[in-house]
Amino acid sequence: MICPVCQETLKFYCSCKDYLVSGETFSVLKCPMCGFAATENPPGPDQIGKYYHSEAYISHSDTRKGLISMIYQWIRRIMIRRKRLMIEKISGRDSGSILDIGCGTGHFLHEMQQKGWKVEGVEPDKGARDCAYGQFQLKILDSSALEAFCKESREFDVITMWHSLEHIHDLDGTVEKLKKLLRSGGLLVIALPNRTGYDASIYGKDWAAWDVPRHLWHFSLYSMQKLFQKKGFVSKGVQPMPFDAFYVSILTHQWKKDSFPLLRGLYTGLKGWWYSRKKVQASSSLIYLFSHFKQAQSQSAEA
Numbered sequence: 001m002i003c004p005v006c007q008e009t010l011k012f013y014c015s016c017k018d019y020l021v022s023g024e025t026f027s028v029l030k031c032p033m034c035g036f037a038a039t040e041n042p043p044g045p046d047q048i049g050k051y052y053h054s055e056a057y058i059s060h061s062d063t064r065k066g067l068i069s070m071i072y073q074w075i076r077r078i079m080i081r082r083k084r085l086m087i088e089k090i091s092g093r094d095s096g097s098i099l100d101i102g103c104g105t106g107h108f109l110h111e112m113q114q115k116g117w118k119v120e121g122v123e124p125d126k127g128a129r130d131c132a133y134g135q136f137q138l139k140i141l142d143s144s145a146l147e148a149f150c151k152e153s154r155e156f157d158v159i160t161m162w163h164s165l166e167h168i169h170d171l172d173g174t175v176e177k178l179k180k181l182l183r184s185g186g187l188l189v190i191a192l193p194n195r196t197g198y199d200a201s202i203y204g205k206d207w208a209a210w211d212v213p214r215h216l217w218h219f220s221l222y223s224m225q226k227l228f229q230k231k232g233f234v235s236k237g238v239q240p241m242p243f244d245a246f247y248v249s250i251l252t253h254q255w256k257k258d259s260f261p262l263l264r265g266l267y268t269g270l271k272g273w274w275y276s277r278k279k280v281q282a283s284s285s286l287i288y289l290f291s292h293f294k295q296a297q298s299q300s301a302e303a
């Protein structure tokens, strides 16, 4: 496997277990140059579906059973509002067109629509699409819509991917599509687990956000910025997602069947949250902000 950032051959990094669904073990490979990592030999697009078949896969099923799910739902409400405020502040707009790729059950798009944004969503899971329609009357499209949008030369003021890029097999193709679909000067927002954050360093191979084989790519701050810069994007900053440290840490202890998972997870989560206030790299997840300037690029190409 070759690094998409620097073309180096990826080397073995660790073995991770799929605690959520299959119990199978997958190797994670890492680039010795930039730190980009990938799950080795993951199930292909036609086989991966069964690895999502879990009641506990909350972002698809909207299940409300259990304490962890309740915490997840509560945090999600807070996070959705923070996401909107962040987008409105950084893009300098309080309305416009937004495309959410991997929109799950549509909670974020619903919030944006309520506040006057023109929304479009793409989600591969049919159950989640149906749920978005049932709850919010949102007509979410399947993944083939991205290709169709590109052919129609559709452009969006804002494109968001909240923890979805790491699930998509065609990484290079997706980045190319993002370039086409983002209006020149628009805002691209990509949230990803941070495999070099504090909680990841504490839990090592057991860190819940490895989430193999569903997570195909495992980015570090450096490798993610390098990849998008290589593709012509301009960084508009990186922001921490402070609450993810709690969720991921509790989940890690729960999956390992440790005693007192909530208490222990809260303790690591609190420490991770505290460190990420001082240093963004310590954050459990990171929000990458990019822009892309089509006009400026074609002008410099002509010159």
Ligand SMILES: [Zn+2]
Residues within 6 Å of the ligand: 003, 004, 005, 006, 007, 008, 031, 032, 033, 034, 035, 036
């Ligand atoms: Zn690399």
